[in-house]
Amino acid sequence: MGTEQAGAGPEHAGRGPGAAGRGAEAGLEREPQLEGSERQPELEGAEPQSQPGAAEPQPRPHPEPEPGPELEGTERQPQLEGAEPQSQPGAAEPQPRPHPEPEPGPKPDGTERQPPTNTTKPRPEPDGSQPQPETTDPQRTGRPTSAPPPTRPLPTALLTCAMAFSMLQLFLLGALGPRLVDELDISPTVLGLTTTIGFGTAAVLSPAGGRIVDRVGPRRALAALLLLSAVALALIGAAPGAGFLLAAVALGGLPQALANPATNKAILASVEPARRGAVTGMKQSGVQLGAFAAGLPLAALAGWLGWRGAVWTAAGAAVVTAAWALRTLPQDAPARTGAPPASLVPRGTIAWLAGFSLLLGCGIASVNTYLALYGAHRLDLGPGAAGALVAVLGVSGVVGRVAWSKAATPGRAEWLPGLLAAGAVGAALLLAGAAALAVLVWPGAVAVGVFAVSANAVSMVLVMQRAAPGRAGQDSALVSAGFFAGFALGPPLFGLLASAGHYGWGWTLVTAEFAAAGAVALTWAVRERGRGAGDTGSKAQGPGHG
Numbered sequence: 001m002g003t004e005q006a007g008a009g010p011e012h013a014g015r016g017p018g019a020a021g022r023g024a025e026a027g028l029e030r031e032p033q034l035e036g037s038e039r040q041p042e043l044e045g046a047e048p049q050s051q052p053g054a055a056e057p058q059p060r061p062h063p064e065p066e067p068g069p070e071l072e073g074t075e076r077q078p079q080l081e082g083a084e085p086q087s088q089p090g091a092a093e094p095q096p097r098p099h100p101e102p103e104p105g106p107k108p109d110g111t112e113r114q115p116p117t118n119t120t121k122p123r124p125e126p127d128g129s130q131p132q133p134e135t136t137d138p139q140r141t142g143r144p145t146s147a148p149p150p151t152r153p154l155p156t157a158l159l160t161c162a163m164a165f166s167m168l169q170l171f172l173l174g175a176l177g178p179r180l181v182d183e184l185d186i187s188p189t190v191l192g193l194t195t196t197i198g199f200g201t202a203a204v205l206s207p208a209g210g211r212i213v214d215r216v217g218p219r220r221a222l223a224a225l226l227l228l229s230a231v232a233l234a235l236i237g238a239a240p241g242a243g244f245l246l247a248a249v250a251l252g253g254l255p256q257a258l259a260n261p262a263t264n265k266a267i268l269a270s271v272e273p274a275r276r277g278a279v280t281g282m283k284q285s286g287v288q289l290g291a292f293a294a295g296l297p298l299a300a301l302a303g304w305l306g307w308r309g310a311v312w313t314a315a316g317a318a319v320v321t322a323a324w325a326l327r328t329l330p331q332d333a334p335a336r337t338g339a340p341p342a343s344l345v346p347r348g349t350i351a352w353l354a355g356f357s358l359l360l361g362c363g364i365a366s367v368n369t370y371l372a373l374y375g376a377h378r379l380d381l382g383p384g385a386a387g388a389l390v391a392v393l394g395v396s397g398v399v400g401r402v403a404w405s406k407a408a409t410p411g412r413a414e415w416l417p418g419l420l421a422a423g424a425v426g427a428a429l430l431l432a433g434a435a436a437l438a439v440l441v442w443p444g445a446v447a448v449g450v451f452a453v454s455a456n457a458v459s460m461v462l463v464m465q466r467a468a469p470g471r472a473g474q475d476s477a478l479v480s481a482g483f484f485a486g487f488a489l490g491p492p493l494f495g496l497l498a499s500a501g502h503y504g505w506g507w508t509l510v511t512a513e514f515a516a517a518g519a520v521a522l523t524w525a526v527r528e529r530g531r532g533a534g535d536t537g538s539k540a541q542g543p544g545h546g
Helices: 002-038 040-046 076-083 114-120 131-136 156-165 166-174 177-184 189-217 218-237 242-251 253-270 273-284 288-295 297-328 348-377 383-407 415-432 437-467 472-499 505-530 537-541
Strands: none
Touching: 040 114, 076 348, 114 273, 131 297, 156 166, 156 218, 156 253, 156 273, 156 288, 156 297, 166 177, 166 189, 166 218, 166 242, 166 288, 166 297, 177 189, 177 242, 177 297, 189 218, 189 242, 189 253, 189 348, 189 472, 218 242, 218 253, 242 383, 253 273, 253 297, 253 437, 273 288, 273 383, 273 437, 288 383, 348 383, 348 415, 348 437, 348 472, 383 415, 415 437, 415 505, 437 472, 472 505
């Protein structure tokens, strides 16, 4: 090494500065082959000052990358970056330039070179965006490293099944009622009591059910809902008489109390806001799905296995769905400690929605209970056609719940309950007018499903939009309690009039119930508009709110 430097000295001296630069450059090109890695420490340390007479040859250290991985530390990186701008004469200028060199042999895709660049020189990237892709994506995955990992979507079908099982026992009792009356020797009055007891129990237990859901989380609450439904169905299938049957139906009120709080909380936890309305409409249609399952496949199965076998089959399906929920849903977040207990009295927005749901439930339950009987006794429809009225109502309810829930966006959702209740008033008038023109009963049944049944789903969307943090389950339960109370109260009131043959007065009562529900909803919407768009869900739940 010493001999080569000695030979180079006279050469520089004899040829002048320009020739000296070319000679030094030629000497540098030969050095990696002659010296190997021994020369590297001198080059690394010598770039700024080791050649006092040749400040200009320094900007062209192209041979430096050839030693390979040994020079990939932080010392080698500035030289590689400085080697790119060949036109700059000074040795100090090239070093701050952080452009990644295309020429160095490794051009490392690998991560070895990148971390030193990012760690040692975090700021020398001001004059170019070329280092940015490497800084943003050191792993070269093609995506920014800050992109959040995708989350597993919540299965809407699971929530729909949970809603179906929560009320399946009541639908089965209606569909299998003739078989139960004959085999258990119970009166039609006792069979009618099952609806009142089921919905009455759900109304009483709903506030406690909402508090339970907020405490344990949607995953465990949904699994408990499905397992309780299975137990209630199994007990109904084993009932030896009326008393045991009514007790089993009362137990089935607890899954009803958990259904809306648990499914709403699951949606809030796992579904992005833009899709919550559509998912809510789909899961609310599970109630109609349960009615369909009870009236068609399970009723047909009862002809083969008997009514007990059909009910036990439904119980087994509920157990399978509970296992599906535990396997699919994400783990519940830990319960908040030290949080004050939620109030069992609805306030503000939730109080208005609970009152609306009470009146709406009275009218819907009356139509559900007496529409087929009205068609058969007053309109002279055959049994098949009378049953088809209920089917038409159910199908239109599914379509309406999905469509109106999707349309219930913030700013528009507040007005929908009142408008849907107004449509329900028109539906009740069509049913009353069918006494004079029987064909009106069909559009009346469709309108009840599209407007009245759908309004309940929209109220659930509003609960999720307005619920205070940590209270989605409790607020859903309070609104559901009003709805279930309406289902327990409405049919007996209508029945008093229908039993005397006064269906006209019965439909007048339903019309008044829907009109009162619309008045409540529109009054609340006007008050909300007066408060301005800045009103938040947490204000709506405060003690001083309205």
